[in-house]
Amino acid sequence: MTNSILPALIFMIGGFMIPFFRGRAKSIYMMLIPVVGFINLINIPMGDHFLMNFSDFKLVLLHIDRLSLLFGYIYHIIALITVIYILNFKNDVEYVAGFFYAGAALGAVYAGDLFSFFIFWEMLTIGSVMLIWARKTKSAQASGLRYLLVHAFGGLVLLAGIVLHFTETGSLEMLKLTLSGPGSYLIFVGIGINCAWPVLHPWLTDAYPEATIGGTVFLSAFTTKTAVYALARLFPGTEALIWIGVAMAAFPIFYAVIENDLRRVLAYSLINQVGFMVVGIGIGTELSINGACAHAFNDILFKGLLFMSMGAVLYRTGKINATDLGGLYKSMPWTALFCCVGAASISAFPLFSGFVSKSMVMEAAASGSHLAGQKSYVVVWLVLLFASAGVFHHAGIKIPFFAFFGHDAGHRVKEAPLNMLIAMGIAAFLCIFIGTYPKPLYNLLPFAVDYHPYTISHVLSQTELLFFSALAFTLLLLSGIYPAEIRALNVDADWIYRKTGKALYRIFDAVLNPLNAWCERIVRGVAGSTADFFKDAGAKISLFVAVNIWLLAGYRDKHLEIKKQKLYNDILQGTLPAGIGAAVTITFILLIYVLI
Amino acid sequence: MKTNKDKSELMELKHDPVPGYKGIFSVVFTVSLLYMAFILFQPCF
Numbered sequence: 001m002t003n004s005i006l007p008a009l010i011f012m013i014g015g016f017m018i019p020f021f022r023g024r025a026k027s028i029y030m031m032l033i034p035v036v037g038f039i040n041l042i043n044i045p046m047g048d049h050f051l052m053n054f055s056d057f058k059l060v061l062l063h064i065d066r067l068s069l070l071f072g073y074i075y076h077i078i079a080l081i082t083v084i085y086i087l088n089f090k091n092d093v094e095y096v097a098g099f100f101y102a103g104a105a106l107g108a109v110y111a112g113d114l115f116s117f118f119i120f121w122e123m124l125t126i127g128s129v130m131l132i133w134a135r136k137t138k139s140a141q142a143s144g145l146r147y148l149l150v151h152a153f154g155g156l157v158l159l160a161g162i163v164l165h166f167t168e169t170g171s172l173e174m175l176k177l178t179l180s181g182p183g184s185y186l187i188f189v190g191i192g193i194n195c196a197w198p199v200l201h202p203w204l205t206d207a208y209p210e211a212t213i214g215g216t217v218f219l220s221a222f223t224t225k226t227a228v229y230a231l232a233r234l235f236p237g238t239e240a241l242i243w244i245g246v247a248m249a250a251f252p253i254f255y256a257v258i259e260n261d262l263r264r265v266l267a268y269s270l271i272n273q274v275g276f277m278v279v280g281i282g283i284g285t286e287l288s289i290n291g292a293c294a295h296a297f298n299d300i301l302f303k304g305l306l307f308m309s310m311g312a313v314l315y316r317t318g319k320i321n322a323t324d325l326g327g328l329y330k331s332m333p334w335t336a337l338f339c340c341v342g343a344a345s346i347s348a349f350p351l352f353s354g355f356v357s358k359s360m361v362m363e364a365a366a367s368g369s370h371l372a373g374q375k376s377y378v379v380v381w382l383v384l385l386f387a388s389a390g391v392f393h394h395a396g397i398k399i400p401f402f403a404f405f406g407h408d409a410g411h412r413v414k415e416a417p418l419n420m421l422i423a424m425g426i427a428a429f430l431c432i433f434i435g436t437y438p439k440p441l442y443n444l445l446p447f448a449v450d451y452h453p454y455t456i457s458h459v460l461s462q463t464e465l466l467f468f469s470a471l472a473f474t475l476l477l478l479s480g481i482y483p484a485e486i487r488a489l490n491v492d493a494d495w496i497y498r499k500t501g502k503a504l505y506r507i508f509d510a511v512l513n514p515l516n517a518w519c520e521r522i523v524r525g526v527a528g529s530t531a532d533f534f535k536d537a538g539a540k541i542s543l544f545v546a547v548n549i550w551l552l553a554g555y556r557d558k559h560l561e562i563k564k565q566k567l568y569n570d571i572l573q574g575t576l577p578a579g580i581g582a583a584v585t586i587t588f589i590l591l592i593y594v595l596i
Numbered sequence: 597m598k599t600n601k602d603k604s605e606l607m608e609l610k611h612d613p614v615p616g617y618k619g620i621f622s623v624v625f626t627v628s629l630l631y632m633a634f635i636l637f638q639p640c641f
Contacts, residue, residue, distance in 0.1 A: 260609075323609045407609070471624070479621040480613025487607050 004044045006061055007072065008107030008120065010037040011079070015099025019092045027087050033099060034080040037106075041072055048112050057172060060112025067293065067446045071109040071229045074297045075102060077430070078221045078304055085308055085423035086214030094134045098218045101127025105222035109229050113172040114162045114187075117230070121158065121194075125151040128223055131215030132207050143210040150193065150203040158190025177234050188235060195227035195278065196271050198247045202494035204271060205255075209263035209320070213311035216263060220270055220307050221300045228277045228296050232446075237284025245282055246383045248275025253390030255492050260321045260485045262310050262399055266303065269346065269395040272387060273299045279380060280361040286447040287367075291360025293445055298345065298353040298434060305342035305427040306399060309335050312416035312424070313403050319411070322398075322485040327408030335416045336404040338424035345431040347396030348388060348462060353431045355462065356438035356453045358388065363451070385465065392469040402485070539571040541591075542584045 014033040021029045046069075050061035064072075079102045086094060104127050107120030125148065132144035164183030166172055177184045189200075196204045208219050235241060252268035252275075259265045273295070280292030312335045313328060314320045329336040341352070348354035365381040415421070434441050442449040476482040491498065546567055550560055569575075571584075 323607070402609075468628075475617065475621045475624060477611050478614045478617035480611055480618070481621065482611045484611060485609040 004040050004049075006050055006107075007037055007041055007044075007110060008103040010040060011099045011103030011106060015096045015103065018095045018099070030083050030087070030095065031080065034076045034083065034102075037079075038073075038076040041069075041076065054115070057113070057115060059116050059172075061107075061116055062110045063112030063174065064110065065446075066444070067229070067232060068109045070293055070297060070444045070446065071225065072106060073444065074225075074300050075106055075109070075222065078217075078300050081304065081423045081426050082214060082217045082221070084426070085217060085311075085420050087419040088417045089212070089214060091134060091212070094131065094212050094214055097127050097130030097134055098214065101131060101218055101222060103127075105226050108226045112174055114165070114174060115172050117174060118155070118159055118162055121226070122155050124194075124223055124226060125155060128207075128219055131218055132211045134215055135210060135212045137210070140210040143207045147203050147207040154190050154193030157186050157193065161186025161188070161190055174233055176236060179235075179238060179240070188238075191227050191230045191234070192244070194223055195231065195274060196224055196248070197244050197278075198251055199493045199496070201248075201271055202492065202497065205264055205267040205492070206494065208267040208270070209261050213315055216311060217304050217307045220266075220303045224270065224274050225296050225300060228274060228281070228292065231278065231281045232289060232292060236281055236289055238282055241278050241282025242380055243282075245275045245278030245280075246380055248272065248278055249387035250275070250383050250390075251492075253387060253394060255490060256390075256394035257398070258483050258486075259490055260323055260487055262320050262322060262325070262403060263307065263314070265394055265399060266306050266310060269306075269391065270299075270303055272391055273303065273346065275387065276358055276361050276384065279384065280364060283361075283364050283377075285364055287360055287451060288364030290442075290445040290447050290449055290451070291357060291362075291364055294357035294360060294438075294441055295354075297441060297444075298357045298431070301427050301430050301434075302342045302345035302353060305338060305424060305431065306346065306395065308420065308424050308427065309339035309342060310399070310403065312420050315420070316413040316416060317411045319409075321487060322402035322406075323487055325403045325409050325411070326406040327404070328411055328413075329404040330408075331411060331413045332404070332415050334421050335424065336400065338421075338428045339400050339404065341428040341431055343396045343400050345435065347392035347466060349466060350435075350454070350459050350462060351432065352435040353438075355435055356441070359453050359458060359462070360451055362388075389465055389469040389472075392466055393473055396466075397470065397473050536568075536572060538584075538588075539568050541588060542571055543568060545584070545587055 011033060014036075018026065018030060044062070044064055046064050048060045048063050052059040052061060079099075082098065086098070101124060104120050104123035108117055108124060111117035111120055128151075129144050129148045132140055132147055134140075161183050162172070164181070165177070165187060166183075168181050168183050177187065179185055179188060193200045193203075204224070208216050211219055231238075231241065249272050252272045256265045256268035256272070259268065277292040277295050277299070280288040280295065282288075310320060312332065313325065316332065317325065317328070319325055345352040345354045348358045362381065362384055365377050365384060367377075416424070438453065442451070473482070543564055547560070547564060550563060555563060
């Protein structure tokens with residue numbers, strides 16, 4: 001047992017206290033939360049802590065090893081950077097949601113059993129949806145709802161998998177699984193939804209660009225990386241992941257090139273980068289797992305930096321489409337510079353962070369492993385090479401070019417606020433620091449590292465790749481072949497959902513609505529007739545008895561009509577003489593008695 | 597500083613060709629394809 005605090009709780013409880021602070025005290029308090037969390041984390045020894053008995057299960061809320069520690073460190077770092085970035089927004093909903101979300105991510109990576117993992121996994125969804133809804137636009141609300149539906153479904157798949165796995169094995173431990181039974185497959189797919197696997201990914205490109213400016217930075221860091229962590233923990237060396245990762249790395253390139261919304265371009269780019277990590281986990285060697293984890297660490301920084309720079313552009317201009325931007329380097333030179341650092345890092349330029357991590361995955365793919373044939377890896381390596389060129393094309397060139405250079409859209413705005421510049425500056429510094437001196441990062445990786453990124457052949461081959469990608473972009477642009485940026489919504493795999501959804505709507509409209517109307521007619525008809533009858537049932541029965549008596553007594557025509565009308569009104573209005581009322585009641589009871 | 601929010605928004609950002617570059621692109625593209633074919637059909641693959 002340790003004297004420390006559960007890392008997730010520092011963020012969650014700390015986050016809920018934010019609204020009680022005001023002014024400068026609030027800013028200082030918010031920055032202190034990740035700092036205190038980090039100090040707390042480095043004082044916790046390796047191993048299992050915070051053990052709990054829940055029903056018949058033994059839950060481990062804090063499992064610390066090299067893998068979880070790496071993700072824990074970067075989550076604290078990016079939380080601090082993002083908090084500095086959003087200090088000027090004064091939006092308590094965003095603050096609380098951001099800390100809750102970061103706390104949930106920490107809880108998930110430190111969970112030592114599948115049940116605790118699932119609980120924090122679901123909290124991730126709640127935090128992220130709040131960050132999307134915090135923007136308070138109509139499209140953000142719709143996107144948030146779609147996000148919630150997809151992740152609720154993913155959570156159910158994961159839960160079903162955990163339950164089946166427990167039934168099959170009797171274990172809830174977070175250990176390596178093999179794809180052998182329905183439980184493991186469901187866990188695999190449940191994690192895959194959060195990892196934005198192809199076809200399961202539209203929630204990401206739909207929702208991330210709709211979140212608040214700071215919310216998108218938070219979102220880019222936690223959900224997909226926690227899924228990458230879960231895959232590295234539960235499914236290392238699963239060959240299916242290699243091909244899933246290859247598809248993830250390749251397909252977003254095409255959509256990113258034609259996309260007009262620059263935050264959506266980065267969302268596609270996020271899927272592309274996670275693809276590299278998934279390939280690394282799928283290969284399953286020490287080098288590839290190290291590469292996947294190192295790239296996750298770096299991606300959180302450089303993708304966060306890119307989202308921050310685009311957020312600053314959106315904050316100052318109110319625009320994020322390529323069609324509306326351009327020439328901003330004159331007004332926002334520091335933001336442009338930091339964006340270029342992020343672009344160079346994601347493109348894996350030598351001396352920038354992406355270079356020292358992506359190359360590990362590429363190297364692992366090129367050298368092969370014991371799990372698959374060399375031939376397969378050549379194909380994987382080639383596709384990853386193609387994807388690397390694509391990344392440079394859409395994230396390395398397109399983002400800075402269309403936002404800060406390119407055609408001048410005429411925006412003359414202020415530079416980003418100081419807190420935003422400081423946050424971007426820290427991220428940019430880390431990107432360059434890790435790129436030039438990767439040893440501290442390598443020391444944090446799950447396995448011992450014997451890898452040197454700065455070999456002549458590696459530097460030359462990467463520079464060659466980048467040079468030819470830049471040449472391709474320039475020639476495509478100058479020759480007029482480069483596709484125009486169009487103000488439109490590009491539909492990719494969500495076409496399936498949209499078409500299926502419409503088809504289902506039409507089917508339900510054609511079948512269920514007539515059935516519903518038919519049932520309603522029946523119910524209304526029966527109920528209406530019954531109600532009509534019982535509205536004056538007493539009067540009708542009484543008249544039936546009385547009229548026969550009056551006929552026997554000789555009443556006819558007009559006289560009989562007057563008596564009938566009077567009796568009917570008296571019964572309805574309750575003004576019947578007591579004797580007659582009693583007689584009618586007794587008659588009625590007798591009638592019922594005889595009938596029964 | 598003022599923004600130009602009132603400026604009409606572009607529906608499409610076209611990239612008009614610069615005269616002469618289509619030819620250059622064709623030459624570079626063809627050479628690249630030949631180079632790639634040469635690399636891919638090396639004995640080591």
